[in-house]
Amino acid sequence: MITSKIKKFSSLSFTKAVDFFKKRTIASLILLLFTGVSIATIDMINLSSELINTQALQSSLLYADALQHARTLYNEAVVDKLKNEESININYNHFEQTKTIPFPATFLIELSERISKDNRGVSVKLFSDYPFAFRKAPNPRDPFEREALAYLAKNPDQPYTRIMNVNGKKVFRYAQAEIMKSSCVACHNSHPQSTKRDWKVGDVRGGLEISSSIDFLVQQNRKGILSGVAMISGLFGLAGIGVWIVFNRLKKVSIELEQKVRIRTKELSEANESLSAEQEKSNNLLLNILPKPIVERLEGGEKNISDAFAGVSILFADIVNFTPLSELVRPAELVEILNSIFCKFDDLSANYGLEKIKTIGDCYMVASGLPESCPDHAERIADMALAMQEVIRNVGADLNIELDIRIGINSGPVVAGVIGKKKFVYDLWGDTVNVASRMESHAVNGSIQVSESTYQLLKYDYVFEERGMITIKGKGEMKAYILKSKIKPMN
Known part of the structure; x- marks a missing residue:
């Protein structure tokens, strides 16, 4: 009986599907085309977003790495060689004093300001909860910087990134931890204008932020997506025409197959009903001479x-x-x-x-x-x-x-x-x-x-x-x- 029901259901489902496609061929092809193009478009958008994020992240990493190398080189090639010279001073206001060179951190801040000024699409800066008193912008100035400091304090080895709208433009903001080294600890703990004097090696002093505009990348990718969608739509359209031609040729075959399925299903149903009736008669005869639990055990092959x-x-x-x-x-x-x-x-x-x-x-x-x-x-x-x-x-x-x-x-x-x-x-x-x-x-x-x-x-x-x-x-x-x-x- 179960087999009969399954076959009847399969036959009915097949018949309904064939009827639907015969009566609504064009609508079905349009639906398939729209679905395919939509899926492809969504995949392309997702892939495009991932590529933009990856490209912006790689660019920020290169900027950050170059800045760190520049500070290290300045510290080793200039500061370490001149710090013991009595005629040379190291201070933040080196432009106002003769024979004075900037601190490594001051050097990095001023280098970041020049990069930001010369490259309109890129902004570089340092930020901290504990800047020196002479800094004009002493604290993190927006939610991103505050969130970045909280994240970097717990994950100093991992960068913190976000894509944000800034002044109507999409900006990729990158921040990495500024970690205290032994040479920095002594200066920060002893300088008279330091706002924190219990630094230890390995502490997160602040963050290095690199912000880059990705509007141009988004526009380029949008053009690529539109071009890809147009091409995919054309391919799907050609495929739809091909399917329509093949479907018309198969229509006659499907009708003949449907008739054969109906005839065969009817034969199987009649045979199954006859078999079920004979089986029921056999069970009734057994139940007349044997207890029902014994009949069930015999039917189970015991x-x-x-x-x-x-x-x-x-x-x-x-x-x-x-x-x-x-x-x-x-x-x-x-x-x-x-x-x-x-x-x-x-x-x-x-x-x-x-x-x-x-x-x-x-x-x-x-x-x-x-x-x-x-x-x-x-x-x-x-x-x-x-x-x-x-x-x-x-x-x-x-x-x-x-x-x-x-x-x-x-x-x-x-x-x-x-x-x-x-x-x-x-x-x-x-x-x-x-x-x-x-x-x-x-x-x-x-x-x-x-x-x-x-x-x-x-x-x-x-x-x-x-x-x-x-x-x-x-x-x-x-x-x-x-x-x-x-x-x-x-x-």
Whole structure:
């Protein structure tokens, strides 16, 4: 059934798809074209943005590296050689004094100012939370510089970058940490205009910022994107025309294929329904002779089914004087009487959750507690026995004939299993079965005789009459009881 549903769904989906493309070919091609161009455009924009960012970052890194090399060269080639010369001073206001050279940091600041002045697209500057008192712009002046200082303090080895709109232009802003070296620590901790005097080697003193305009790069990339989109649109358009031509040629083939699919689907559906019906008939036949759990195990491929049950109650019932009755009535009438009785017994078995094992002539065998165990197996079998007596009385009254029944019950362990290859039989074996049969054959007509084991399970909820010891073939003396009725619960 599941396979049939899947095939029906696949066929329906295919049919709807074919109908859609046949009726809306141009619209479908336009939709595909628009989708393809949109995806390609988005990818190109993303790639373009990544390229711009990478290019701006590389340019900033080169600027920063060149500035650091310039400061290092100035420090080693000029400051280190002249700092011990008494006639040479090192100070920030070197333009105002003769024989004075700038500090390395002052040199870098002034170099940055000249680069920014000569290159309109690039701005270079140093910023810090602790500048010398003589600086005109002592603190970070915008959110970027404040964010950069906070980030660089935690990540001195990583640059901080942002793309921002500055005065209507897109600017790539780059900042890297200015880290205190041993030569800088001594100066900053001793200079009279230093605003912080507890610097240590490795501290982040501030940041070196390089800002570069990327408007030109954005415009160039935008032109490239538009050109690429136009080219892709043209290619997609040509592809769409090709698809349209091929689709028209395949239209006839698709119609023929659709017809074949429908015919084949119908054949498969009919075959599947026929198979399901036959399988259902087979299952129903099996359920008539075998318990449902056993049928499920057989369908699952299990072989040699046999189980041991520790607690089961077995009932044998025999219609008294049925053999003489068979000689007094016609065969059809005899079968009708027996069928009426056993059908009612079958209904009782189903109502009490019992398992009918078999009938032999006018003998009826039923078990409780298998093929699925239950703790109240004795109570169920006792209730059915009492109900069977009522059935016999009612059938006899309806047919105006004398009918009676003899019932025997025993409880204990049994082995149950399926025997047969072509004709299955679910049967029971064990001493418990034999004793139950003897309880029935040695019972008084019209009575329900139970063994000691069954009596012990029922004695608190049912009324019994002790029969005493009876002789059982192969077992010797056994104590037996007569089940009279069920004790009604007190309100």
